[in-house]
Amino acid sequence: MREAVSMTPPALKDLFRGKQKYVTVKPASIKHEIPDGLWLKCEKCGQMTYGKELAATLKVCPKCGYHFKMSAMERIAMIADEGSFVEYDSDLIPADPLGFPGYREKVEKSVKATGLSEAIVTGEALVGGYRAAIGAMDFGFIGASMGSVVGEKVARTFERATLKRLPVIMFCTSGGARMQEGILSLMQMAKTSGAVMRHSHAGLLYISVLTNPTTAGVFASFASLGDIIIAEPEAQIGFAGPRVIEETIRQKLPPGFQTSEFVERHGMIDKIVERSALKPTLVTLLSLHDKRVVEAK
Numbered sequence: 001m002r003e004a005v006s007m008t009p010p011a012l013k014d015l016f017r018g019k020q021k022y023v024t025v026k027p028a029s030i031k032h033e034i035p036d037g038l039w040l041k042c043e044k045c046g047q048m049t050y051g052k053e054l055a056a057t058l059k060v061c062p063k064c065g066y067h068f069k070m071s072a073m074e075r076i077a078m079i080a081d082e083g084s085f086v087e088y089d090s091d092l093i094p095a096d097p098l099g100f101p102g103y104r105e106k107v108e109k110s111v112k113a114t115g116l117s118e119a120i121v122t123g124e125a126l127v128g129g130y131r132a133a134i135g136a137m138d139f140g141f142i143g144a145s146m147g148s149v150v151g152e153k154v155a156r157t158f159e160r161a162t163l164k165r166l167p168v169i170m171f172c173t174s175g176g177a178r179m180q181e182g183i184l185s186l187m188q189m190a191k192t193s194g195a196v197m198r199h200s201h202a203g204l205l206y207i208s209v210l211t212n213p214t215t216a217g218v219f220a221s222f223a224s225l226g227d228i229i230i231a232e233p234e235a236q237i238g239f240a241g242p243r244v245i246e247e248t249i250r251q252k253l254p255p256g257f258q259t260s261e262f263v264e265r266h267g268m269i270d271k272i273v274e275r276s277a278l279k280p281t282l283v284t285l286l287s288l289h290d291k292r293v294v295e296a297k
């Protein structure tokens with residue numbers, strides 16, 4: 001006779017047990033994402049900039065200050081102390097619960113294009129010597145849309161950070177919910193928001209960094225729930241797009257609607273921080289909220 005299956009729920013640490021992937025992130029790796037000898041055209045001013053020069057400016061146009069999109073790994077490399085990043089849940093891959101036509105092919109294409117398994121990379125690292133859980137979304141993976149895996153990785157990041165009493169830094173970008181996963185993708189809004197709330201109730205810090213674009217279901221859940229919300233300059237930030245809003249309310253929207261500058265003026269975010277100042281700003285915020293310092297006093 002087979003032994004009765006134990007009904008004791010597995011310990012949380014066992015649920016999270018899995019292969020840990022250690023990734024050494026060097027500032028130099030940012031350069032690898034821009035092929036040498038390539039000229040890139042700025043979407044704002046139309047000027048061409050040499051790839052190497054753009055890598056040195058953290059992908060900010062030297063002529064007009066336009067912030068080019070960055071990959072998830074570039075964002076992590078930008079703030080993590082060298083060699084300190086440990087990735088969580090790199091083995092979670094999306095299923096196709098609805099059998100949505102073309103979804104699997106789309107995922108495969110994105111995996112090839114980005115080298116990622118999903119639209120977010122999560123883990124923990126030292127940032128200026130302060131340990132923090134970090135998530136970075138990647139727009140190159142199906143518009144950084146949030147399906148079950150993105151939602152699960154975000155929720156797990158906050159759950160781990162709550163257990164380990166770590167602050168969370170989340171780089172957000174998204175076109176919205178992963179429509180190919182239907183209602184399952186919408187559920188991620190509630191799941192991630194719940195995980196953020198539990199982290200918050202534990203008295204821990206969450207810094208949300210909104211990058212271009214942060215919209216729809218991601219904006220309406222964990223992206224806008226930061227204790228401190230930072231945005232990159234001129235990012236599009238909002239729920240529905242301007243065209244949908246104009247058609248719904250039958251009014252013309254003001255110029256600059258849904259830019260970082262507009263939402264900052266209207267109190268929706270705390271501060272616009274240029275990329276070059278981002279790491280020092282995060283380190284200052286982490287140091288001000290560091291419990292060890294508070295407890296030692």
Ligand SMILES: [Zn+2]
Nearest residue numbers: 042045061064
């Ligand atoms: Zn430019």
